[in-house]
Amino acid sequence: REQRPAGQWTVAEVGAWLAARSGAGELAELAQEHAVSGRALLRLTEGTLQRMGVAPRSQRRELLQELLQLRLQQELEELLSIVGGEHLP
Numbered sequence: 001r002e003q004r005p006a007g008q009w010t011v012a013e014v015g016a017w018l019a020a021r022s023g024a025g026e027l028a029e030l031a032q033e034h035a036v037s038g039r040a041l042l043r044l045t046e047g048t049l050q051r052m053g054v055a056p057r058s059q060r061r062e063l064l065q066e067l068l069q070l071r072l073q074q075e076l077e078e079l080l081s082i083v084g085g086e087h088l089p
Contacts, residue, residue, distance in 0.1 A: 005077075006070050009038025017041075021066060027054065042071055 009017070014036050018028040030052050031041070044067060049060045 006038045006074055007042055009041065011035050011037055014038055014041045021063070027059075027063065030054065042067065042074075 004013075006017075011032060014031050015028040018031055019025055021027070030036075034052055036044070044064070046057075046060050046064060049063065054060050054063070
């Protein structure tokens with residue numbers, strides 16, 4: 001599990017996260033080509049993914065769903081730290 005917030009990930013860390021997703025090896029390569037940082041990763045949209053060359057709509061939708069989960073996890077951890085809670089395991 002990544003220790004730093006996703007918004008602070010480097011292009012290499014984004015590539016590693018994408019490569020760890022099932023069938024996302026080509027996505028990791030595209031992210032490297034387009035120099036997608038963590039901040040950019042969290043802001044990807046279906047249109048952006050399409051312009052980057054992620055052709056299958058199902059693949060774009062799956063990635064966007066995983067990105068939503070990642071964003072929600074980040075927000076939850078931030079909220080817990082604000083209220084003095086522990087970070088989630």
